Amino acid sequence: MFLTNTTEQLQKIAKLFDEYGDYVRFWLGPELAIAVKNPTDIRTLLSSNKLNQKGPLYNLMKPFIGPGILSGGPTWRLHRKIVTPSYNKKSVQQFSKVFNSEAEQLVRVLRNKRSDTYDIYYDVLTCTTQCVCQTLMGLSKEDSMQLPNLTEIVRKTQSMYNLIFKRMTLWWLQIPFIYWLTGHKKQQDHFFRLIDDFTSIILEKRRKALKTEVVDEELRSVVDRLIQSGELNDQEIKHEMFTLFTTSQEAAAKIAAGVMMILAHLPDWQEKVYEEIQEVVGSSPVTESHIKELHYLDMVYKETLRYFSIAAFIQRTVEEEITINDSKITLPVGTSLIIPIHVLHRDPKHWEEPLKAKPERFLPENVKNRDPNAFIPFSLGPMDCLGRVFATAMIKTIVVHVIRSVHLEADGVIDDIPLEVAISVRSANGYQVRSRVRKEQNGVKANGVVHN
């Protein structure tokens, strides 16, 4: 099933569900796997404490990020507990200053673009990377600008994900000799060195700083929390540091760029979002209370999360027998459970014209008529996304700054955009837009729209 290119994989998985319904059983190598697409059962399964173990596919990430917060294992619960305070509402509010200032920097870059179409992803990625370095990693702006390897790590993350995903889906690459023979091992070792240099420098900087600095509780970075907990050795800290770095800047950049691409394709929605920003935020820095009032932006954000489901599918191992589907299906201990978030988010049972981007799906009257468990972009339960509040505040702050300063355009219609899956999902052809600086003078904006 998985032996195909990264774009076709999502279509193949979706086809399986078309043929077999909400429950699909199959063999994944030597393991019996069951994939479940029924929203009520998904909630039951992901909220259960009988499945607090990631599935075997995550083992292939462990050489890069060790056992821990993302890949699971015995240290998952403790490590997650240590870093969690950095992701709560209070801490994220404190980080807002950095989000605003880095978003302004992004706007300066976009204002200098020529009129040609370009992929906005890399500019957004630079912005989210700086935000993460100056918050979760605990670095100053100066230090994060000077980090050696930062650009290389950030640029090469996608190739690293491709490498891990290839190994997850091509069984012969799991044989060490073939992995070595094909040159993939050499590539992996190169990534290891990059990650190790990068994380060692941050660890050293923070360890030194903590000898003299007193940091406010809410501003403490995840790196500081990991060091000061005294529970992890250096290798474990470096693994978790890279996990938290790579899960955050990259996923958030894909979604922020996705929001901008959808707005570029839907001028009416861009106008609504722009008007709302003018009314609620004006030219001030973006705060949490502004974000709560930006309802149109929230609808576009949610539609982007549905359209580009970052985690196409997630996997768990059943630790204690559990029954679903009105007790008609029993999942025995050791079963590998797959939740196909991408397929769920495009199931015509819940989403009309699922291949189209339509933010109106999230109007209150439409949400009311839909099963709430049919939309789970951040997963659910004890192993859900730790960065939900952080990601939402950072992405919306960035989008507000961009949309109030530049008008975005794109060619064609958003209808079945090809996607690529390699750990996380992205638009296969990038996030292509054109931008024009907005100038509001006497009710006439630079985009030519006249307001009375």
Ligand code: HEM
């Ligand atoms: C909008 C962007 C994002 C989306 C859609 C997203 C989605 C998800 C999903 C679906 C999972 C579950 C993965 C699994 O079970 O295998 C997850 C896990 C995780 N996410 Fe996010 N994420 C986003 C951004 C972030 C950010 C910005 C951070 C950090 C600031 C973050 C940190 C994490 C961590 C640490 C986990 C592992 C949690 C655990 O297993 O205990 N994510 N994310």
